[in-house]
Amino acid sequence: MSLEDALRRAAMLDAKMHREAKGHELPLPHAVFSQLRAYLIRRAEGIAAENNVWQLLKFSSAIGGLSYIALGPTFDKGLSPYHFRFDSGARLSFGLTLREDDRLSRLVSARYHYQLPEGQSPAFFRFDLIDAPHENPLLEPCSHLHPGLEHVRLPVAIHDPIEVLDRIFFVIERNP
């Protein structure tokens, strides 16, 4: 029951997650972008706060073999006009990189930052997917959630981008 045992277990879990991540197939990058845009437009219809998804969500097609989808700033430093805003006062930003592979694509990296209104605890939830195995998978697993603490990364299942948004909209925000 030592730290070494925990590291060994974490390494096994991490190797499994990296295998799953590499095998997790998505449609081509622009189709993923279209799905996210249609999803966010639909969700925005039920929110009073104004969100021009057409302007907020950005796509950059394959540069050097990878495509990029982004909404909002890369780092959350306070509310900006580029965030997706919720009526609760929370805000969302995210960034995804995808590698096209034949007629499919795979996520290379992902981050979804959901920031709660000031004064609430936890302050944020951030879901990250990283590409390369970390030397300490106990501290930094492949797919993880920061539960409002920058140094805490709890492993979460490999998922589609929309599945993360489902949790944010329907579980955390309880969006009808």
Place this chain on the structure above:
Amino acid sequence: MPDIREHTALEIGQRLELRGQDSSSWIIVLVGDSSTGAKLEHFRDDIASVLQKPTRIFQIETKTFEELREELHNPGNDVAILVADDGLTAELWSSFDLMRGAIERAGPIVLWLSGNSIRHMTENAPNIRSYVGSSFFVVGPDGGFMTAEERAQRLTELIEHYGFGNEELIHRAQLKTLPPDPEIIEWLVLLGRGDLV
């Protein structure tokens, strides 16, 4: 009257959605030219995303009408985008017009036409023209593409956050000494160096 305002593919998809599932709709989407490039594929992606239905593209001139009929009915409830090349002859348009009943289906049919193709259709396929009625939509730009300015803004944000520049990023990527952050991958992609990921 045809609506000559430009519409996004999402707006066109929402119009189809309002007509309900299996509405047997026929609509025309007017494009600058009938070429089958990224614009058509992006349109397909957007329509499929809004309607949550598989969406297939068919080049009318590359198939016999029997093949087209067979494929349009298997399945018959998805979205079919029929692309008519500018060079589709008057005879082919007339034949297409005659077989219109045979390709009627529950799922919507979207005719992807250039200005020239619409003229040929109007002259040679009056029945299809009447199926479409006033459901003409001019498709606008895809939208959502990151501009050079937006890319530069993100690069500035990344440089400020990490405290080193693009050259050092590339150098460290080659040495594999970068932190595993998703933002670092985004930075390399923005620089067009996805090869270093």
